Amino acid sequence: MASALPIADKNSTFxxxxxxxxxxxxxxxxxxxxxxxxxxxxxxxxxxxxxxxTIDDRGPKNFPLGRYGTPEKSKFDVQGVYQLSNLLQExxxxxxxxxxxxxxxxxxxxxxxxxxLSRLITTTWWDNLxxxxxxxxxDRAAPDNLTQRRDADGIKPTVSTPKSKSSLRIxxxxxxxxxxxxxxxxxxxxxxxxxxxxxxxxxxxxxxxIKSINDKPGILALDMEAVQPQxxxxxxxxxxxxxxxxxxxxxxxxxxxxxxxxxxxxxxHLAVVKGIVKNFIFEIKHYAAILAARxxxxxxxxxxxxxxxESGLSRYRxxxxxxxxxxxxxxxxxxxxxxxxxxxxxxxxVSDVYxxxxxSEPDLDIFFDHDRAVRESGHDTSNRVEGVxxxxxxxxxxxLLFQIENDIASTxxxxxxxxxxxxxxxxxxxxKVDTVETSRLWRERAEKxxxxxxxxxxxxxxxxxxxxxxxxRQQSTAExxxxxxxLWCGAANKSQAERLVEHALPKFECIGGLSSTSESTRGTVTxxxxxxxxxxxxxxxPHQVLAWDGLRSYGFHNEAxxxxxxxxxxxxxxxxxxxxxxxxxxxxxQLERSHSVDAEYGNQGRNxxxxxxxxxxxxxxxxxxxxxxxxxxxxxxxxTLGLSKCSKGxxxxxxxxxTLQNGSYIYGISSMGxxxxxxxxxxxxxxxxxxxxxxxxx
Numbered sequence: 001m002a003s004a005l006p007i008a009d010k011n012s013t014f015x016x017x018x019x020x021x022x023x024x025x026x027x028x029x030x031x032x033x034x035x036x037x038x039x040x041x042x043x044x045x046x047x048x049x050x051x052x053x054t055i056d057d058r059g060p061k062n063f064p065l066g067r068y069g070t071p072e073k074s075k076f077d078v079q080g081v082y083q084l085s086n087l088l089q090e091x092x093x094x095x096x097x098x099x100x101x102x103x104x105x106x107x108x109x110x111x112x113x114x115x116x117l118s119r120l121i122t123t124t125w126w127d128n129l130x131x132x133x134x135x136x137x138x139d140r141a142a143p144d145n146l147t148q149r150r151d152a153d154g155i156k157p158t159v160s161t162p163k164s165k166s167s168l169r170i171x172x173x174x175x176x177x178x179x180x181x182x183x184x185x186x187x188x189x190x191x192x193x194x195x196x197x198x199x200x201x202x203x204x205x206x207x208x209x210i211k212s213i214n215d216k217p218g219i220l221a222l223d224m225e226a227v228q229p230q231x232x233x234x235x236x237x238x239x240x241x242x243x244x245x246x247x248x249x250x251x252x253x254x255x256x257x258x259x260x261x262x263x264x265x266x267x268x269h270l271a272v273v274k275g276i277v278k279n280f281i282f283e284i285k286h287y288a289a290i291l292a293a294r295x296x297x298x299x300x301x302x303x304x305x306x307x308x309x310e311s312g313l314s315r316y317r318x319x320x321x322x323x324x325x326x327x328x329x330x331x332x333x334x335x336x337x338x339x340x341x342x343x344x345x346x347x348x349x350v351s352d353v354y355x356x357x358x359x360s361e362p363d364l365d366i367f368f369d370h371d372r373a374v375r376e377s378g379h380d381t382s383n384r385v386e387g388v389x390x391x392x393x394x395x396x397x398x399x400l401l402f403q404i405e406n407d408i409a410s411t412x413x414x415x416x417x418x419x420x421x422x423x424x425x426x427x428x429x430x431x432k433v434d435t436v437e438t439s440r441l442w443r444e445r446a447e448k449x450x451x452x453x454x455x456x457x458x459x460x461x462x463x464x465x466x467x468x469x470x471x472x473r474q475q476s477t478a479e480x481x482x483x484x485x486x487l488w489c490g491a492a493n494k495s496q497a498e499r500l501v502e503h504a505l506p507k508f509e510c511i512g513g514l515s516s517t518s519e520s521t522r523g524t525v526t527x528x529x530x531x532x533x534x535x536x537x538x539x540x541x542p543h544q545v546l547a548w549d550g551l552r553s554y555g556f557h558n559e560a561x562x563x564x565x566x567x568x569x570x571x572x573x574x575x576x577x578x579x580x581x582x583x584x585x586x587x588x589x590q591l592e593r594s595h596s597v598d599a600e601y602g603n604q605g606r607n608x609x610x611x612x613x614x615x616x617x618x619x620x621x622x623x624x625x626x627x628x629x630x631x632x633x634x635x636x637x638x639x640t641l642g643l644s645k646c647s648k649g650x651x652x653x654x655x656x657x658x659t660l661q662n663g664s665y666i667y668g669i670s671s672m673g674x675x676x677x678x679x680x681x682x683x684x685x686x687x688x689x690x691x692x693x694x695x696x697x698x
Contacts, residue, residue, distance in 0.1 A: 028076055028106035030066045034099055037065070038091040045084050051609035052579040053085040055592075063087070065104060076106055083109040085579040086116070092610035112681035113576045114568075118669055120580075120612075121662045122268050126261075128613060129247050129659060130272055132240030133170070133222050135186045139193055141251055142168045142219045168195045169218030173286035174202040179221045182238045207319040214325045219252055223275075223282035241282075242275035246584075246659045249604065253279060256378055260542055261659040264666030285425075298428045301401060308470040312452040313393035314401055315470060316373035322355040323368055324375060331600070334528065335367055381600065382534035384467070384478035384517055391471040395457055396482035402449045403489035409442035450491050458496060463503030465492075479518040481508040481543045487550025497554045505559065511686075512570035512588035513539045513563055514547055531599040538597060539567070539588035541664035548668070561696035564668045565676060565686050570594050571665055572680050580612045581605060582661050591685075605661075673698045 045059035046052065053059075063084055066075035078087050086109045094102035111119075131141040172180040180197060187195040198218065201209060222243065226236040243253040244261050253276075262273045288300075300306060305317045323332060329351035339361060340350045353359050373389035374380045377397070385392060412420045421434045456468040459475060465483040467476040483504050486492040492500060507518040515536040522535040534540070544567045551560035570588065574581050574595050583605030586594040597603035605612070669677065676696045679689045 029103050030076065031101050031103050032065060032091075034091055034094045034102050038088070038095060041084070041088060041091070053081060053088050054579050055081050055577045057081070078109055082113065082576045086111070089580060089611035093613070113572050114669065114677050114681040117572065117575050117580075117582070118666060121264070121666055124613065125247075125662060126244065126265060126269055126272070126659075129245050130242050130269075131245050131251070131253075132242050133219070134182075134224065134238060134240035135190070137240055138170065138183075138186070138195065138219075139168060141245070142170060142195075143251075168193060169198060169216060170195065170221055171198050171200050171218050172221045173200050175286050176221060178238075179224060182224065183221070205319075207321045210319070211321050220287065222253065222279045225278075241278045242272045243279050244272060244276065244659050247604070255280065255283075256542070257659045260545060260667075261663035263545065264663040264670075297404070308393055310473075311393055311456045311468060311470060312448060313398050313456060313468060313470070315390065315393045316376045316397060317369075317390050318372045318376045320368075320372045322357075323351060324371065334530070335364070339364070379480075379516070379534040381532045382480075382517060383523060383529070383532060384476070384480050384521055384535070386532070388469065388476075391469050392476065393456065393468040393470055394482070395453075395465045395467055395480065396485050398449060398453055398457065399482070399485040399489045399491055402446055402453065402491050405442050405446035405449060406490070409439040409446065412437060412442065413439035453486070453491050460499075463499035464507075465500075465504075478521045479504070479507055480521070481514050481516055481547065484508075484514075484543075484547045484550050487554055488546040489550075490553065492554070494554070497556075501551070501556055501559060509563065509566075510537065510539070510588040511566060512586055512591060512594055513544050513567035515539050515588050516543060533585060533597065533599040533601075537587045537589040538585045538599070540585050541660040545664050545667060548671070557697070561671070562686060562690070564671055565680070565689065565696055568665065568668045568672070568680055569684075569686060571661065573683060576683065582612060582665075584661065671698055672696060 041053075041063055042051065044063060045057055045061070047057045047059050050056075061080055061084065063078045064075060065078055065087075078084055087104065090104060090108060091102065131137055133141060170183055172183065180199065183195065183197040187193065187197055196218070198216075200220075223241040224238045225241055227239045228236050244258050244265070245251050246254055246257045250257075258276045262276055265273050301314045306314050308315060323329075329336060329347045332351070333347055336347050336350050336354075339345075339354070339359075340347055343350055343353070343359065345353070350359075354361065354364060367387065370385075370387050370389045370391075373392075374382070374385045377385060377389060377394065379385055379396075385394070412418060418438050420437045422431070422437060424433045427433055427435070453465070456475070457465045459466050464479060465486050467478065467480070468474075469476055483500065487497055487500065508514045508516075516534045516538055517536050519536045522531075522537075523529055525531045544563065548560045548564050551557070551563070566588075570586055570591055571582065573591050574583070574586070577592075578595060581595050583595045583597070583603045585597055585603060587597060588594065595603060595606060672680070673695060675694055676689070679694055684694075
């Protein structure tokens with residue numbers, strides 16, 4: 001359980017925006033009865049009864065501390081939504097620790113939001129979001145809620161199958177017998193854990209195998225290391241290598257999220273960052289699931305069906321059958337409905353018979369081929385890719401491959417003296433063992449891909465990169481902010497970069513940062529065209545970070561600073577006004593309720609009570625799949641998407657410390673100078689900050 005929040009570190013680089021009151025507030029503190037004060041605070045200020053204090057509440061916004069026999073000189077008032085919500089968070093954490101009384105420091109409640117959010121991320125949330133797959137951690141990372149959630153909701157599984165025998169299951173690759181032995185021992189020694197240890201097939205993971213384990217969800221094994229227990233002379237013990245999880249119901253290693261989180265963790269959580277890399281290496285070795293794996297590059301991304309030979313570009317085309325088991329049939333109501341009418345079946349029934357293979361509908365097969373590609377792309381879902389993704393050579397995928405080809409070339413040149421002997425387990429068919437590769441080969445591959453990007457993806461007239469449909473042989477008209485990834489990877493020339501900034505950037509820039517697509521690509525939201533989470537007006541952290549870095553690499557520092565400030569301002573204001581909320585995605589077109597996202601499964605980060613912290617984490621189902629540079633869904637083989645129910649009176653505190661947003665905030669703040677940090681802490685918008693001549697760079 002997280003400890004009560006300390007006051008700001010005296011050595012912090014963050015400024016206090018209330019310097020004139022600093023000396024006074026640092027010395028003001030009061031001891032309060034935790035339960036009584038929390039009860040009275042909620043009764044007075046939480047007028048909508050959601051166990052939070054936000055700008056939606058209509059209380060007096062003033063709570064006097066020290067009404068119970070406290071000397072008059074020790075009393076002080078807590079004023080405003082931000083301070084009141086901070087008080088609620090402090091009281092809740094003290095209550096969780098079982099403390100009857102707590103010393104509340106005024107400085108804690110007045111701590112500027114930039115410092116407070118940064119501190120919470122780096123000193124509490126990331127620690128609470130760290131996992132290990134060993135005897136002491138697997139019961140936290142591996143639980144599945146597939147059967148429990150559907151039974152609780154009264155919903156049948158998408159495929160009618162027997163209940164999963166075990167609530168905890170781990171799949172171990174054939175090349176890791178030491179892990180299999182370890183987990184088997186854990187299962188034997190701790191029968192109450194009900195751990196089921198399974199081998200993965202020795203060979204190719206097929207669509208039929210993936211479908212066969214829909215009712216046997218589990219987590220994939222990750223790396224372990226032998227460590228000597230501190231202060232003991234006993235034999236070394238196996239311990240899981242640490243990794244970071246997104247939080248909330250997403251409780252496995254998501255490589256995409258972990259990569260961006262690591263950008264912000266380098267200065268203060270280096271051991272976890274190293275653990276993430278070690279787990280990536282384990283995946284390369286045992287699952288061939290990270291793009292940096294040379295063998296996978298050849299067999300996966302530059303071979304059919306993913307490679308389009310005519311254009312020389314790659315596309316998302318994953319294996320699989322049926323509808324994705326992590327989604328309820330209602331998600332595809334607009335797809336299944338016509339077949340329900342055709343067969344006189346309910347939505348659930350037509351979904352069941354289709355997934356069993358009892359009916360054959362080629363059009364449904366094609367739709368779900370594209371749907372799997374959408375999920376593999378990580379942009380699930382968006383009008384840009386829905387119904388066509390498996391045919392698209394997307395800008396983002398080919399920019400990522402271009403970057404990887406250059407990264408490999410640079411690595412061979414710098415670290416292997418421009419000559420890398422290929423080990424036997426990385427040799428591709430027809431290649432000799434110890435074949436020596438040079439950087440030139442990979443540079444040539446990158447140059448060839450860039451030529452294809454220029455020919456098929458660049459639109460000179462519109463000044464933007466567009467996806468290319470490899471079936472119709474035409475550019476897509478959908479406009480995606482991933483066009484800016486060409487700057488991040490260096491695929492654009494100077495002229496293209498200038499045209500992107502002039503013509504493309506305005507299509508995505510909003511008051512809170514960058515939207516995922518243009519408004520025209522989203523179109524009018526209707527029953528037939530529902531709002532999708534990777535479309536306008538929603539913004540996601542990866543798009544922001546890659547755009548900042550890409551713009552700066554081409555000398556567009558003012559644009560990068562402006563976008564970073566907008567994003568940080570929106571996150572800070574949400575944190576300030578909504579009881580410490582940090583969410584998965586934001587409506588970047590407005591600031592008052594940017595966290596209110598109801599598309600698809602809603603927004604991770606909203607449904608907590610009292611205080612955002614790592615608490616009850618609920619798992620979801622994912623497929624083994626690959627996306628871009630890193631594999632987002634590579635580490636679980638079947639999790640269900642949904643929230644568990646609690647019995648009446650039970651307090652469920654879910655983690656809302658989303659790693660992607662955490663990483664983007666810390667990474668973005670690192671580029672802000674003291675003037676910009678102070679302005680963000682004081683709630684100054686970009687428009688006002690720039691009008692008064694404020695400067696951003698650190």
